[in-house]
Amino acid sequence: DLNADFYKQTCPDLLKIVRKEVKDALKIEMRMAASLLRLHFVDCFVNGCDASILLDGSNSEKFATPNLNSVRGFQVVDAVKSAVESACSGVVSCADILALIARDSVLLSGGPTWKVLLGRRDGLVPNQRGANLAIPSQYDTLDTIISKFANVGLNVTDVVSLSGAHTIGRARCATFSKRLWNFFNTGGPDSTMEKDMLSDLQHVCLVNGDGNKTTALDRNSNDLFDNHYYQNLLDGKGLLYSDQILFNGGDDETKSVVDNYRRKPKLFFDDFIKSMIKMGNIGPVTGSSGQIRKNCRVIN
Numbered sequence: 131d132l133n134a135d136f137y138k139q140t141c142p143d144l145l146k147i148v149r150k151e152v153k154d155a156l157k158i159e160m161r162m163a164a165s166l167l168r169l170h171f172v173d174c175f176v177n178g179c180d181a182s183i184l185l186d187g188s189n190s191e192k193f194a195t196p197n198l199n200s201v202r203g204f205q206v207v208d209a210v211k212s213a214v215e216s217a218c219s220g221v222v223s224c225a226d227i228l229a230l231i232a233r234d235s236v237l238l239s240g241g242p243t244w245k246v247l248l249g250r251r252d253g254l255v256p257n258q259r260g261a262n263l264a265i266p267s268q269y270d271t272l273d274t275i276i277s278k279f280a281n282v283g284l285n286v287t288d289v290v291s292l293s294g295a296h297t298i299g300r301a302r303c304a305t306f307s308k309r310l311w312n313f314f315n316t317g318g319p320d321s322t323m324e325k326d327m328l329s330d331l332q333h334v335c336l337v338n339g340d341g342n343k344t345t346a347l348d349r350n351s352n353d354l355f356d357n358h359y360y361q362n363l364l365d366g367k368g369l370l371y372s373d374q375i376l377f378n379g380g381d382d383e384t385k386s387v388v389d390n391y392r393r394k395p396k397l398f399f400d401d402f403i404k405s406m407i408k409m410g411n412i413g414p415v416t417g418s419s420g421q422i423r424k425n426c427r428v429i430n
């Protein structure tokens with residue numbers, strides 16, 4: 131089993147080193163917190179939390195549809211890894227580094243903190259096909275999203291609490307512009323989107339415009355890890371279809387959890403922590419399987 135003291139003897143300064151490197155990265159760009167948090171998620175959903183997302187190559191998970199031109203922050207992971215290697219060479223897995231970076235990114239964005247369980251080992255192969263199947267798409271139905279979470283042992287509450295990660299960060303026009311212009315071939319916009327936000331975004335994401343332009347996932351609170359995301363869902367201001375359907379998708383359970391998190395920031399933080407720990411426990415490679423990579427981008 132994973133445990134918080136796994137590197138206590140072998141790398142006593144690990145937590146300090148990671149914290150410092152993440153801090154330095156956020157000084158340069160605050161959004162990096164979001165990008166780094168997301169890496170832990172897309173790692174854990176594919177082959178468990180084994181740093182498979184970090185492997186380079188033509189069969190890399192970086193080229194899977196949900197990740198292509200979208201996941202970022204790999205240079206920061208490299209910087210953290212080399213700082214850790216300087217202090218304790220060959221000891222700390224890239225998978226554990228991703229889990230620690232995610233925790234620090236949330237904390238340094240104003241969110242809650244928790245003890246990260248450690249002792250994961252790094253996987254030996256990427257799984258691009260698995261990434262295409264396992265990572266939820268922003269146009270999946272709520273049932274599909276719930277079943278993709280269930281496939282990795284996460285429940286409906288986890289879906290709503292972890293979606294709260296979208297309280298920070300940005301998304302590209304390519305991931306939501308269908309909602310603005312021709313929503314599922316209706317010829318018009320998604321009627322659940324609040325009207326001022328709609329007209330504003332229609333000016334950001336033009337028809338046939340630059341799909342790589344970005345806007346805040348949590349409108350008006352995009353660098354702060356808070357529960358404002360859920361208020362936005364009540365107001366029709368979720369950016370992704372997959373965000374807004376947590377409230378408007380016809381599921382009373384997700385709807386009431388959204389409303390609870392909106393009213394009770396502490397409840398959101400507590401549940402987010404629980405769900406992050408659950409997510410961090412997905413299929414960990416431990417014992418003598420896998421390896422401790424020297425360079426997170428390639429197997430030893």
Ligand code: HEM
Pocket residue numbers: 161163164165166167168171199200201202266267268269275289292293295296298299300301302303305347370372
């Ligand atoms: C519920 C299913 C989910 C779907 C459909 C989804 C989808 C997406 C999409 C489409 C983007 C924007 C990508 C782009 O525009 O290039 C995004 C960004 C992001 N996602 Fe999710 N996501 C989900 C769950 C999660 C979870 C569980 C986490 C973490 C715990 C997470 C963390 C993030 C963060 C922080 C960003 C912003 C990244 C940045 O600014 O670089 N997401 N997600």
Ligand SMILES: [Ca+2]
Pocket residue numbers: 296297298348351352353354355356357358359
């Ligand atoms: Ca926020």
